[in-house]
Amino acid sequence: MKHLPPDARPREKLLAQGPAALADAELVALLLRTGLKGTSVLQLAQQVLDAFGGVAGLLHAESADLKRIKGLGPAKRAELAAVVELARRSLQQRLADRPAFDSPHAVRDYLQLQLAAREHEVFAVLFLDAQQRLLRFDEMFRGTLTQTSVYPREVVRRALALNAGAVILAHNHPSGVAEPSRADEFLTQSLKSALALVDVRVLDHFVVGRGQIVSFAERGLL
Numbered sequence: 001m002k003h004l005p006p007d008a009r010p011r012e013k014l015l016a017q018g019p020a021a022l023a024d025a026e027l028v029a030l031l032l033r034t035g036l037k038g039t040s041v042l043q044l045a046q047q048v049l050d051a052f053g054g055v056a057g058l059l060h061a062e063s064a065d066l067k068r069i070k071g072l073g074p075a076k077r078a079e080l081a082a083v084v085e086l087a088r089r090s091l092q093q094r095l096a097d098r099p100a101f102d103s104p105h106a107v108r109d110y111l112q113l114q115l116a117a118r119e120h121e122v123f124a125v126l127f128l129d130a131q132q133r134l135l136r137f138d139e140m141f142r143g144t145l146t147q148t149s150v151y152p153r154e155v156v157r158r159a160l161a162l163n164a165g166a167v168i169l170a171h172n173h174p175s176g177v178a179e180p181s182r183a184d185e186f187l188t189q190s191l192k193s194a195l196a197l198v199d200v201r202v203l204d205h206f207v208v209g210r211g212q213i214v215s216f217a218e219r220g221l222l
Helices: 010-017 024-032 041-052 055-059 063-067 074-097 104-115 152-161 182-196
Strands: 122-128 134-142 166-172 201-208 213-215
Touching (some): 010 024, 024 074, 055 074, 063 074, 104 122, 104 166, 104 213, 122 152, 152 182, 166 182, 182 201
16 A cells, blocks of 8 residues: 555554544455555455445355455454454443443444344344343344244243343344344244243344344334
8 A cells, every 4th residue: 555645545544534534445454454466455355345245244254255255364364353253242241231222222233243144044132131231142043044933932941041031132134124024023922922921021123134123112013
């Protein structure tokens, strides 16, 4: 990036204007540090983003997926993975330190980071204590591209094992469209009834799409 004027170089731009001033490719370029012969680091960063459909896809890329990108050696892959894990842990810590709905944006951001770019449907549960602080995030069931089999007894068993007082349900729609289906509504009511028998409240059920998340509670579906 030496050919760029100093105020256009990602590192100098970040230090002068803050990280929000940088484009996605510039932020990724800072992590990659170097490009390839004939390909600048900014070009490589954009190629990485394009390969995964943007930042959301990159944040959910598996190690095997990263290996397929020319120019991403072990060091670069490790740095990308470390940044993603730090983001997850930061959001998880916020949810563990305070009641979940004291920071509703953190709940949504955390679920988007965990589920939005998955290629298969995943049903997950945030188990909360009596003060509605996060005890554990568990991916309970995985399915096909179109459906997953969810067993209420397994969710109840896990809630009892963790001594949970409440839960937040969440699943993704691999299609990217977050609109709840009739099956989603039926499942929510089944889980709500099963968990009520052991005095565990269902606070919400989020359907996660790409760039969109729908709350059952906000829709009046709980």
